[in-house]
Amino acid sequence: MIQGVFKTLGAAALGMAVTLGAASAEPTKVGFVYVGPIGDHGWTYRHDKGRLAIEEAFGDKVETSYVESVPEGADAERVIRQLASTGHDLIFTTSFGYMNPTVKVAKQFPNVKFEHATGYKRSDNVSTYAARFYEGRVIAGILAGRMTKSNVIGYIGSFPIPEVVRGINAFTLSMRKINPDAEVKVVWVNSWYDPGKEGDAAKALIDQGADIIVQHTDSPAPMQVAQERGVFAVGQASDMTQFGPKAHLTSIIDDWNGYYVERTKAVMDGTWSSGDTWGGLNTGMLRMATYNEAIPAQVVEEAEAARKAIEAGSLHPFAGPVLDQDGKEMVAAGAFAEDGMLLSMDWYVQGVQGKLPK
DSSP: OOOOOOEEOOGGGGSOOEETTEEOOOOEEEEEEOSSOTTSSSHHHHHHHHHHHHHHHHGGGEEEEEEOSOOTTHHHHHHHHHHHTTTOSEEEEOSGGGHHHHHHHHHHOTTSEEEEETOOOOBTTEEEEEEOHHHHHHHHHHHHHHHOSSSEEEEEESOOSHHHHHHHHHHHHHHHHHOTTOEEEEEEOSOSSOHHHHHHHHHHHHHTTOSEEEEESSSSHHHHHHHHHTOEEEEEESOOGGGOTTTEEEEEEEOOHHHHHHHHHHHHHTOOOOOEEEEOGGGTSEEEOOOOTTSOHHHHHHHHHHHHHHHHTSOOTTBSOEEBTTSOEEEOTTOBOOHHHHHTOOOOBTTBOSOOOO
16 A cells, blocks of 8 residues: 555645736646655655755746655556646656556656656656766765775665666775775665665674665665764765764765756746756766765865766776676776666676675
8 A cells, every 4th residue: 555645735826827917827737756755864855855846946837746655566557647647747757666657657648748767768758867876976985995994884775776786886996996905795675765674784784894884775774773883874865964963974965956847847838858867966966965074184085086076077987997796807997887888787896795686
């Protein structure tokens, strides 16, 4: 059973406004489908900030709605279809597992525009978008490489899909460039949002010697455990400082506000077209939270120099040589991984312990 409920805002837009003696058009209806609750303080929380940015930008010219905590499966298709059949002009489906349901419903509603986050299937009325989250992992890797004392980093993964795997690899490559003795232990929780599992994973990793916890899951539970256990952690999707002020090294913040406002405006003025957007640090779609005061100034300077280099295009997170766990050269010296490799990444780099689940 879906735990979320429809919530429609902008009720004032339902009234008939008059401009220069003529009735205005109906408000543009924008819907969102969320995999977690808006209070997860991570992934869904940041997408909902984007929804609110649409309302702030357009006022009563828009009407937004959302459904939260929608499982990736039959429920998702039903919810997406319900939004499409109730007059929504634009629908954002915000989790990888919504890809096929989005494409299926879009075929049945050719006049509705759909935007799917982190997927790769498009059509005339389906666009895709994501952020280059792995760029932020490079910054986190530098901090971890400098701050670890045990040389064991715990990494909590959601699902072993390319998005998460390339984040693990980008983090590990960055960390081992400055600390080749450091290694990463991964625990997969097979959920985007499950505070209990995430917290248990953090505890297990700390018990195995990890003194820094990194996560690609959506709740602040790992940060809270890190705070309780006296280790450092890196937050996911939003600034998680409040959940572990002493533990929080930084967070990789997803900022969808500008994209959501831009795409809504395109629907409103009739210029929307299908495409793919993959924005990084240089677009503002991704940014870093403040750094912990416990981090030495020279380490912060090193992290910031890397951030600026990534933004400028002079530092590539997957610059060769890159070797997989078995020592096979995946990216040659002088080259760097093209987007096709990044989008299909299904292997670990050296420095990651264990085998990648298939």
